[in-house]
Amino acid sequence: MRLRRPPTRILVFLGIVVAVTLWIGSGIATREPPAPEPRPERPPVTVAVERSQAAPVERLLTLFGDIEPNQRVQVRAETAGRVAEVEAPRGTRVERGDPLVRIELGERPARLRRAEAQRDFALQEVERARQLVAQEAAPEVRLETARTELEAAEAEVEAIELDIERTVLRAPIGGVVNALIAELGDFVATGGAAVEIVDNDPLIAVVQVPQHAIARIGMGGEARVLLIGDEPRIGTISFIAPVADAGTRTFRTHVEIANPDGALPSGVSAEVVIPTEIVAAHRISPAIVTLNDAGEIGVFSVDEDGIVTFHPIEFVRAEVDAIWVTGPPEEALLITARPGFVSDGQRVEAREVEPADDTGG
Numbered sequence: 001m002r003l004r005r006p007p008t009r010i011l012v013f014l015g016i017v018v019a020v021t022l023w024i025g026s027g028i029a030t031r032e033p034p035a036p037e038p039r040p041e042r043p044p045v046t047v048a049v050e051r052s053q054a055a056p057v058e059r060l061l062t063l064f065g066d067i068e069p070n071q072r073v074q075v076r077a078e079t080a081g082r083v084a085e086v087e088a089p090r091g092t093r094v095e096r097g098d099p100l101v102r103i104e105l106g107e108r109p110a111r112l113r114r115a116e117a118q119r120d121f122a123l124q125e126v127e128r129a130r131q132l133v134a135q136e137a138a139p140e141v142r143l144e145t146a147r148t149e150l151e152a153a154e155a156e157v158e159a160i161e162l163d164i165e166r167t168v169l170r171a172p173i174g175g176v177v178n179a180l181i182a183e184l185g186d187f188v189a190t191g192g193a194a195v196e197i198v199d200n201d202p203l204i205a206v207v208q209v210p211q212h213a214i215a216r217i218g219m220g221g222e223a224r225v226l227l228i229g230d231e232p233r234i235g236t237i238s239f240i241a242p243v244a245d246a247g248t249r250t251f252r253t254h255v256e257i258a259n260p261d262g263a264l265p266s267g268v269s270a271e272v273v274i275p276t277e278i279v280a281a282h283r284i285s286p287a288i289v290t291l292n293d294a295g296e297i298g299v300f301s302v303d304e305d306g307i308v309t310f311h312p313i314e315f316v317r318a319e320v321d322a323i324w325v326t327g328p329p330e331e332a333l334l335i336t337a338r339p340g341f342v343s344d345g346q347r348v349e350a351r352e353v354e355p356a357d358d359t360g361g
Contacts, residue, residue: 048337054280065207069266071199077188078166103167119153175199208250216276281324300335
């Protein structure tokens with residue numbers, strides 16, 4: 001059985017359909033897709049900035065320590081006995097050599113009279129021996145023996161006189177009687193403490209300087225010392241330990257403060273501020289200090305093109321409502337307010353504001 005061929009017109013129609021389809025498909029394949037519509041560009045963030053000019057500022061080393069007296073001396077008895085009289089009660093201001101305490105004489109005057117009598121007798125024996133030797137009635141050795149006995153008698157007199165003199169305890173330094181260790185009627189042994197004298201002029205502020213700052217201070221440098229309830233006093237660095245404390249790695253340092261009238265006490269706490277150098281620093285509000293992605297502490301600034309830059313800072317000194325820092329350039333537009341996070345290199349719109357009207361310092 002033979003298959004029938006489709007009519008010629010059907011074949012022509014199918015050919016036309018295929019040709020049209022290929023033509024349409026080739027047009028779609030070769031045609032470029034339409035360009036996307038441009039997104040509207042986001043406006044830059046607006047930040048408030050303040051123009052800051054660096055100024056010369058003292059870099060300060062602030063330490064805390066104690067006030068010690070210039071000298072604290074315990075006067076000790078050089079002879080034993082009972083306290084018979086107190087001539088300088090507690091709180092008495094004394095000068096060097098002033099009597100403080102008298103120890104009772106006891107039998108010392110009697111011993112002195114006996115020694116003086118022995119000395120006088122020995123002196124007579126020397127004269128008698130000299131005459132006998134001159135008359136050749138006695139050997140020369142008798143005169144030498146008499147002279148030896150005289151020297152011993154004179155030494156005994158001097159020893160008792162010195163012992164009597166030592167019954168009066170005198171001030172070895174000028175100062176104030178801080179304590180009567182031996183009261184009236186107490187027995188004091190030889191070498192026993194009887195009186196304590198404190199010399200508060202000058203006073204000594206003792207602080208411990210960290211090893212990283214020791215190179216910034218020097219002998220003779222000035223320091224400001226503040227005691228509770230008193231005005232700041234100017235002192236002078238009088239001692240810097242040549243060796244650091246093994247436990248704390250700090251250096252004991254003394255600051256002398258003049259105290260001629262004795263108005264300032266010792267034994268109290270003090271704040272010691274030592275100026276170490278002059279640096280160019282910016283006075284800023286602590287509120288603008290921030291951290292960058294690396295965890296560094298600093299501030300942001302904006303240049304004339306609106307580009308943000310982060311500046312790590314170093315603290316110089318602090319005030320009640322501001323801090324002084326180094327890090328930004330000498331003149332900078334510091335960002336003082338921003339609506340969120342800004343980053344290094346970001347473009348922003350800067351709006352400059354007038355700085356607060358304060359004196360700083």
